[in-house]
Amino acid sequence: MKNIIIGAGPAGRLAGIELGKLGEETLLIEKNDLGGTCLNKGCMVICALNDIARFLNNKRQYEKLGLISGDIEISYEEIVNKIIKTQKVIHEIDYEENTSLNNEIIYGKAQLTENEVSVGGETWEWENLLIATGGNPFIPNIPGKKYGLTNEDILKLKKVPEKLNIMGGSVIAAEISNIYSSFGSEVNIIARSNFLSELDPEIKDYIVKNLLKNVNIYENTDTKEIQKNKIIVENNGETKEFKGNTFIATGRSPNSEIARKILQDDDFDNRGAIKVNDLMQTSNQNIYAAGDVTGGINLTPVARMEGILAARNMAGYLNKIEYNTIPQSIQLEMDVSFANKTNFDKNKDGNKNKDNDKIINENKETIDISSPGSAGPGGFWKVLTKDTGITKASFDSQTNLLESITAISPSSISDIAYISYLMRTGENISNFDEFVEVHPSTDVFFQIMKYI
Structure with missing residues (x-):
């Protein structure tokens, strides 16, 4: 097989489409579902839930203005069911996009050796390999971490939590807090340092006062322990306890373990991300990596850009990546x-x-x-x-x-x-x-x- 792609999230899926358009023989291997974290457990799920949250917030605003009246009840269970149903439709579209270009898609867990990849007992040799295996939630090593929820658990919840404590001060913490506070949860954000530190202070202040006004935010606060229905934190030497579920939003870790057998230790940074050059190549010029597995800017558009560029280089059309002014x-x-x-x-x-x-x-x-x-x-x-x-x-x-x-x-x-x-x-x-x-x-x- 000339080109093999492991992982069919934004980077791998778009790489497959690009190789197919270029007439290149391509095999995609996906462990779970097409679309990766974004579609199945990440930003598309956030989009779906946020649509409902905005509807509820608009309804409350119109009531305050005396424009409308009436009660609305949401069915979280039905929201989850319809999200999953919509995902299945998109899976079919993603499948058709690649197979219509004569790409082959195999489902299963891949195993790598120096020049071969195997899935379920079947083995293929590759000329070019693209590793696009994405990332996993980063779970801090704190007592009781097994009780913490992550983005992978959102569609497993049976109902809206009455109380929700969110560990982390990043974008995902803000988005999750907005959704569940809009759904009626009592929400606390527990940030180890500053909340939304990447933003201009004036912008952050507007967000806190106007967009997250029903969320309690605790900055410079360490989480000491997570219990089944409680979180224990420390702020300025004072220990506090907050009841409710705990959602961990402390970043992502590259899912790069699959590449350990075929790459050198120097091909990984201290977080486990696969190092690549501006052609998306590793130290082995026939092994490429793209998307969250390479670290850096963990955004779907960036993963797509990297996947497309890697595909062009795999096909012999040399392009260099540039990360400039990413919105x-x-x-x-x-x-x-x-x-x-x-x-x-x-x-x-x-x-x-x-x-x-x-x-x-x-x-x-x-x-x-x-x-x-x-x-x-x-x-x-x-x-x-x-x-x-x-x-x-x-x-x-x-x-x-x-x-x-x-x-x-x-x-x-x-x-x-x-x-x-x-x-x-x-x-x-x-x-x-x-x-x-x-x-x-x-x-x-x-x-x-x-x-x-």
């Missing part, structure tokens, strides 16, 4: 989307995850500007409560190049994606006059740029 988002009552002008090197120590959110040149003279959101789709009825969102941008005063931008608004995901493209291409903000936004819109940062 990101947090799905809350309103989306929080942001992009920072960066040069990210996933194999450089000290420049992983957090550092990709920092502007590299600290000597630049930047000017910060901010503006509240405006009325528009999803934002009109928020005017009366003065929580229409906020946009904040930073630009180089000498070059007029945009350095960073964050927007909290109903349309920020698509808006920031386009803005990040303009940032990557080096578009001067004085030329933003040529951009005409679609009206009605809930973001005003184009006008901000125009009238600086």
Whole structure:
């Protein structure tokens, strides 16, 4: 077999599609379901639950304004059933996408030797191998960790927890807290350091006060023990106990163990991530890796980008990866989307995850500007409560190049994606006059740029 891909999540699935389009013989091996963590246990599940959460929050807001009245009950069990049913439909689409390009898909756990891969007693030799096995939840080594829930348990819950304690201060902690507090859970966030430390303080403050106002947030707080229906923490020398389920949202670990037999120790960093060059190659030029298994920016669009690029290189069409101004988002009552002008090197120590959110040149003279959101789709009825969102941008005063931008608004995901493209291409903000936004819109940062 010329090309074998292990893992059919965003990186592996897109790599298979790209190889198929290029007419390359390709075999995909998937242990569980097509789509990886994103579709089955991650961001798509968050999207589905957040749709319901937003509906409930909008209903409460309209009631306060006297626009509607009436009781609504949610069936968490039925929400889970319909999510699983929708996933099965998408599995079929993903399967058809690859097999229609003459790719073969095998389900089962793969075993690797130097030039072979086997599944269920069947063995294939490979010329090029792509390892796209993703990651797993990182579980801190604390007493009672077996009682902690992770993203892999969301669809196993039978009902909405009455009380939920979330370990972690990252994006996933914010998203989970928003969903279950909207569903009626009493939610505590237990952050070992600062909550959402990667965000600008003004943006974080808006999120805490306006989007997570029903969530209790405890920063600089250590978790000492997890019990079946309780968590024990310590803050400033004081021990506290919070009843309820505990959800662990403390990051991801690369699922790279499968590669230990065929790669050298130097091919792994200290977290177990597979090191690759800018062609997505390991030290063995015929072994590639892409997606979360390589560490770095654990985002589905990045995994897709890496998978496609690896596939092109496997087919002999050489391309180099660049991580520059990657847009990101947090799905809350309103989306929080942001992009920072960066040069990210996933194999450089000290420049992983957090550092990709920092502007590299600290000597630049930047000017910060901010503006509240405006009325528009999803934002009109928020005017009366003065929580229409906020946009904040930073630009180089000498070059007029945009350095960073964050927007909290109903349309920020698509808006920031386009803005990040303009940032990557080096578009001067004085030329933003040529951009005409679609009206009605809930973001005003184009006008901000125009009238600086």
